[in-house]
Amino acid sequence: xxxEVNHLAKVFKTRFSKETTTALRDxxxxxxxxxxxxxxxxxGSGKTTLLNILATLERPTxxxxxxxxxxxxxxxxxxxxxxRREHLxxxxxxxxLLDTLNVRDNIYLPLVLNRKPVQIMQERLHTLAxxxxxxxxxxxxxxxxxxxQKQRVAIARALMTQPDLILGDEPTAALDSKNSDRLLTxxxxxxxxxxxxLMVTHSSVVxxxxxxxxxxxxxxxxxxxxxxxRSTSEFNKExxxxxxxxxxxx
Amino acid sequence: xxxxxxxxxxxRQSFKIFAPFLLxxxxxxxxxxxxxxxxxxxxxxxxxxxxxxxxxxxxxxxLIPFSIGIEIYAYRFLLKKRSREFGLYDILGLGKNQxxxxxLLELLLIWFVTVVLGTIVGVILSKFxxxxxxxxxGGNYFNLTFLSWSFVMPTLIALTSxxxxxxxxxxxxxxxxxxxxxxxxxxxxxxxxxxxxxxxxGILLLGVGYYLAITIKVGTFIVVTFAxxxxxxxxxxxxxxxxxxxxxxxxxxxxxxxxxxEKFITINSLLYRMKQNVIGLGNITILVTMAIVTLVxxxxxxxxxxxxxxxxxxxxxxxIAMNTxxxxxxxxTEEQFDRLLSLTEKQTQVDLKKxxxxxxxxxTSVKLTHGKHVTVxxxxxxxxxxxVTNVQLVSRDTLIKLGNKLPKLAPNDIFIHNYAxxxxxxxINWFGxxxxxKGQTAHVKNYATQSLVGNSxxxxxxxxxxxxxLYQRMTFDADGYSIAQRKLVIDLSKNDNQNVxxxxxxxxDNTAPVSLLVSDRFALLKEGQAYSGGFLFIGFTxxxxxxxxxxxxxxxxxxxxxxxxxxxxxxxxxVGLSExxxxxxxxxQIRLLFFMPIVVAVIHFAGAYIMISKIIxxxxxxxxxxxxxxxxxxxxxxxxxxxxxYKVTSHSYVKIVQRHV
Numbered sequence: 083x084x085x086e087v088n089h090l091a092k093v094f095k096t097r098f099s100k101e102t103t104t105a106l107r108d109x110x111x112x113x114x115x116x117x118x119x120x121x122x123x124x125x126g127s128g129k130t131t132l133l134n135i136l137a138t139l140e141r142p143t144x145x146x147x148x149x150x151x152x153x154x155x156x157x158x159x160x161x162x163x164x165x166r167r168e169h170l171x172x173x174x175x176x177x178x179l180l181d182t183l184n185v186r187d188n189i190y191l192p193l194v195l196n197r198k199p200v201q202i203m204q205e206r207l208h209t210l211a212x213x214x215x216x217x218x219x220x221x222x223x224x225x226x227x228x229x230x231q232k233q234r235v236a237i238a239r240a241l242m243t244q245p246d247l248i249l250g251d252e253p254t255a256a257l258d259s260k261n262s263d264r265l266l267t268x269x270x271x272x273x274x275x276x277x278x279x280l281m282v283t284h285s286s287v288v289x290x291x292x293x294x295x296x297x298x299x300x301x302x303x304x305x306x307x308x309x310x311x312r313s314t315s316e317f318n319k320e321x322x323x324x325x326x327x328x329x330x331x332x
Numbered sequence: 333x334x335x336x337x338x339x340x341x342x343x344r345q346s347f348k349i350f351a352p353f354l355l356x357x358x359x360x361x362x363x364x365x366x367x368x369x370x371x372x373x374x375x376x377x378x379x380x381x382x383x384x385x386x387x388x389x390x391x392x393x394x395l396i397p398f399s400i401g402i403e404i405y406a407y408r409f410l411l412k413k414r415s416r417e418f419g420l421y422d423i424l425g426l427g428k429n430q431x432x433x434x435x436l437l438e439l440l441l442i443w444f445v446t447v448v449l450g451t452i453v454g455v456i457l458s459k460f461x462x463x464x465x466x467x468x469x470g471g472n473y474f475n476l477t478f479l480s481w482s483f484v485m486p487t488l489i490a491l492t493s494x495x496x497x498x499x500x501x502x503x504x505x506x507x508x509x510x511x512x513x514x515x516x517x518x519x520x521x522x523x524x525x526x527x528x529x530x531x532x533x534g535i536l537l538l539g540v541g542y543y544l545a546i547t548i549k550v551g552t553f554i555v556v557t558f559a560x561x562x563x564x565x566x567x568x569x570x571x572x573x574x575x576x577x578x579x580x581x582x583x584x585x586x587x588x589x590x591x592x593x594e595k596f597i598t599i600n601s602l603l604y605r606m607k608q609n610v611i612g613l614g615n616i617t618i619l620v621t622m623a624i625v626t627l628v629x630x631x632x633x634x635x636x637x638x639x640x641x642x643x644x645x646x647x648x649x650x651x652i653a654m655n656t657x658x659x660x661x662x663x664x665t666e667e668q669f670d671r672l673l674s675l676t677e678k679q680t681q682v683d684l685k686k687x688x689x690x691x692x693x694x695x696t697s698v699k700l701t702h703g704k705h706v707t708v709x710x711x712x713x714x715x716x717x718x719x720v721t722n723v724q725l726v727s728r729d730t731l732i733k734l735g736n737k738l739p740k741l742a743p744n745d746i747f748i749h750n751y752a753x754x755x756x757x758x759x760i761n762w763f764g765x766x767x768x769x770k771g772q773t774a775h776v777k778n779y780a781t782q783s784l785v786g787n788s789x790x791x792x793x794x795x796x797x798x799x800x801x802l803y804q805r806m807t808f809d810a811d812g813y814s815i816a817q818r819k820l821v822i823d824l825s826k827n828d829n830q831n832v833x834x835x836x837x838x839x840x841d842n843t844a845p846v847s848l849l850v851s852d853r854f855a856l857l858k859e860g861q862a863y864s865g866g867f868l869f870i871g872f873t874x875x876x877x878x879x880x881x882x883x884x885x886x887x888x889x890x891x892x893x894x895x896x897x898x899x900x901x902x903x904x905x906x907v908g909l910s911e912x913x914x915x916x917x918x919x920x921q922i923r924l925l926f927f928m929p930i931v932v933a934v935i936h937f938a939g940a941y942i943m944i945s946k947i948i949x950x951x952x953x954x955x956x957x958x959x960x961x962x963x964x965x966x967x968x969x970x971x972x973x974x975x976x977x978y979k980v981t982s983h984s985y986v987k988i989v990q991r992h993v
Contacts, residue, residue: 139906160910167908178903182604187596194596195908203591239907 084246084278085113085136090145091301092131105131107301109145113247113280118273120292121282122321128301129282130251136280137170137249138162150246167192171240173281175252177232179224179239186220189238196243203242210238214268230261237268241277248272250281254288266291286325290318297324335430339437342417349413352891354442354449356406357490359884360399361450363877364489366458367391369482370870391874393559394566394622395881398615400493402885405611407497409892411504418505428505435501443494447487454486461876465869476869527575534571541565542939548946558943565936570614572932577613578606593913597904598921601897612889613929616882620933620970623878625940627966628959629948630871635962636953641853641860646734646778647821649829650851651676651687651836654817657845663691664818664846672839672848673820680831687822690730691796692780693803694814695722700755700789707761711810721753722788726779727799731792734778734821741770741794749773752954753787760791763805767791778821817849826854879970882929883977889925890981894988901989914990922982930974934967 090109093102105128113119123129134140136147138154147154149169157165171192172178179188186207187194193203211217214234224232233253240248250269254262270291273279281292289295291314297305307324309317343350371388421431455478462476541564548557581603589595602609653664653672669689677684697712700721712720728738728747738747746767748755760767773792781788793799807813824832833850840848901914909917945959 137906160912163905163908163910163913166906172906174906178906180600180900180903182597182601182900187600190591191596191904192907194591195593195913197593200591 083112084115084117084150085280086146086148087111087136088146090132090135090147091143092128092135092140093143104301106135106142109298109301109303111296111303111306113278115246115278116273116276118269118279118291118293119281119296120289120294121280121296121298122284122286122289122325123282123298124284127298129284129298132298133249133251133280133282136247137172138166167195167243169246171243171245171248173233173236173240173248173250173253175255177224177229177236177256179232179235181224183224184220185216185222185224185227185235188224188235189220189242192239192243206242206244207238210241213271214238228261229257230264233257233261233265234268237265237272241272246278248277248279250279250283252283252285252288253281254283254285262288286318286321287314289321290314295321295324335433336437339434339441342434343438343441346414346417349410350442352888353406353410354445356884356888357403357442357446357493358450358453359880360403360493361446361486361490362454362457363881364395364399364486365450365454365482366461366873366877367395368485369454369458369476369478370873372479372481372485373477374479388870388874391622391626391877394562394618395877396489398619398881399489400496401611402615402881402888403493404496404500405608406888407500409888411501413895415504415508432502432505435505436498439494439498439501443490446490450486450490451483458873461873462869465872527578530571531575531579534568534575537564537568538572539568541568545940545943548943554947558947561940561943565939566614566618569617569932569936570610573610573613573617574606577610577928578603581606593909594917594920597909597917598924601900601921602924605893605896608889608892609925612885613925615885616929617932617936619878619882619885620929620974621936621940623875623882624933624937624963624966624970625944626871626878627875627970628937628963629944630868630875631962631966632944632948632953632959633871634868635958636948636955637860638857639955639958640953641856643781645851645853645856646780647823648853649822649824649832650780651684651820651822651832652692652817652849652851653843653846654815654849655845656815656847663816666818668846669818669820672836672843675839676832676835679835680828682824682828682832684820684822684832687820688733689818689820690727690733691799692817692819693725693799694816695724695788696806696813697722700787704758705761706757706759708763709809711806711812713812720787721755724779724788724790725793725799725802726790727793727796729796730799731776731779736773736776736778738773738792741792742768743794743798744768745770745794747771747773747792749776749790749792751781751788751790753789755787755789762791762802763809765802765805767802829854879973879977882974883981886977887981887984890985891988894985897985897989911990915986918982918986918989922978922985926975926978930971937963937967 087109090106091104092106093104095102109132121129121132131140135142135155138157142155145155154165179185180191183191189207189210190203193206207220211220214237216231216234216238219227219231219235224235227235233256237253253269254265257265266288269279269281273293279292281288283289290309293309295307295309296303297307305324307317307320312320367388371392418431418435421434422428426434458476541561544557544561544564548554548561581599584590584595584599585603590599651673653669655662655664666689673684673687676682697720698708699710699712699719700706700708700723701719728741731738741747744765744767746760746769748769749772750756756769756772758769760769773790776790779790791802793802803813803816829852833852836848837850901909904917905911905914941959941963945954945956948959
């Protein structure tokens, strides 16, 4: 088992009042290597909090998250950054590229932080760039790129470390439908090559590209669906159906 | 009215964004105010020293464009932060004209606040500085009074810069569509190209500036040359920074160690902001240089004036008698003088036997030509013409009485002692008397030196009779000689000095045609201190002004960059940079920016060193060791202050940037 989440809970306290907000109540699920999982929920369902905890950007109030047998909620604050850059890859909604670096250096960044030799960086980029169609962009600055190009660069950056798990936070939210489709196909390709992916989204179209969808509401996982051999459009219909019946809308 | 209210509300609501801009405008106003109030202070004339005026004028020349520059920088930062808001207004249906109006009204309001706040702070701060100063120095010779110009000048400067700002904001709002306004914040600079041409010009300008400074000659053009050199070095500095830093960073990028976390991030973020950095670094460098120059000059003047006074008055007390009546009467005789001294002794019960008595034939300005054989026939009326040397006639007897050791001389032989200049002929025809020069004396002690303006030389004769003869030759043939004085020099305690001086002077009424004079080191020092105290006040205020200016830029740089880097460091931390690594990166970035201006400023100062020592030499201060140690001390002080400023301001940077996970 690559990732195991047991009885995860997160309660937020505001600093000056005694009011508390429960973002996650009791979350349980696990992921095996090579899976492609989408976590679906409305805004306020707790999906972003869940992602932040998996990303070690936030600590849970209760529960255990273990990646490859390591309980990541117990990692010391000083070691967190190292853990992140060695085991996790991130694809964010707003790309999070550094304006100060050109595309190549943005992609190299995690490996530079890991103090890997330049040769390895070059080799990995050499295999990744054609796959992501970014070979021509390497010498540009981020502000010269379109949204779709930026996100492909961000994916390249996430893949450079060959992470155990890629975490995506609404990776297509800032893209138009054409670029969005292209990107989702790309994720499927990457997954086919064996990369484990977990992303959170509120869009059934995005979720329909995953192999498994978990539904989250009010801080709990309510339901899950497997895509199996269905096409994305069939799967999309079923997700929508599940959304209205299980999550109930209004 | 609606728009005025909107403008008002904008400022109040986004005060956090407006605050640094307001801080910049108020600070610049205060600095301009302090400088103007010193420059226009009517008391300044009392000091009657040109270099103060020069320093003030140069200070003003630099401060005005500088303050306008920094306000533009601060405003553009503000505009960038607010363009999203303006874009939103545009999309919501407020026309470009109305938005411009709001922006202009905001500027008007801020200008008003700046003038009011700046005046209050300026008056309080300058008065406070002045009080501190008086407390430190004791008496005061210079008094700080505010004329209307001290208020009008900074207000006008602020108005000028705000008018420029108004143009900038109008232009920015007109020439950007609402969409670009909305996105303006995320727009970056293109990576700068290397500029070897600029580097060449920069180095050339610096070279010429340094050359002017090093070869400067005392004369009518000294001010113009000085200002020219300063200007060249300023422009050269900016060009140097543009070219050199970009070259350096590019070089680093090519290097093998580029792909290391600390370097990787630092080099790129420095390159990314190079244009901004260049201006900031240039400004800081110039202000720090100005501060060093100002402080060294004033401290040297203060220390040097005191030292000069000691050289001019080797003994605490001089009692002087001279015949101011008919020239035919001749000098006061030894018997007459002794009688006066014993009367003084009787009256004060102070023993004056220890004192040394001699005749001082004064100082004469003559033209000494170059060559082996020099003829002197005329006394010059002024010592400020070129080629004129001030000559003292002193007998070997007198110098030996004062504790000097000199070999014997034949009647018509003399020694030459040069205070300044290199006068060394074989013979002199002194108003018809031929004198043979037997050599130079290296050092003369206890004889009151004259003012060291221009060249000055002492002629040491064989004995008193010979000196008297040379003096008489001169008085027969020429006009404008100084009257010979009979003198008693003695070291007394402060108390004895006071009594003796009082008693001796009181006899003056019944000794005509003989006049009695005294020189009293205690009184002179006190007066001199009050006098140079005014200098010190001006110097330190100016120095402080420059330091505050530099501090302001550093602060502004830090918060502006903090805002820009916030996002970058958030991303870095999410990608996997630990908090420790973040602070390491920040520190290495800060260190480079910290050291560069101070190093360049010290180099600039080194270039100005000769120029400064020549300028203070005009005031008769000529002490290499003192100058070196004063320079060292001032540089150390400034480095310490600069470091503290950096520590405090970089804290505000780190606070903005760091996010705790």
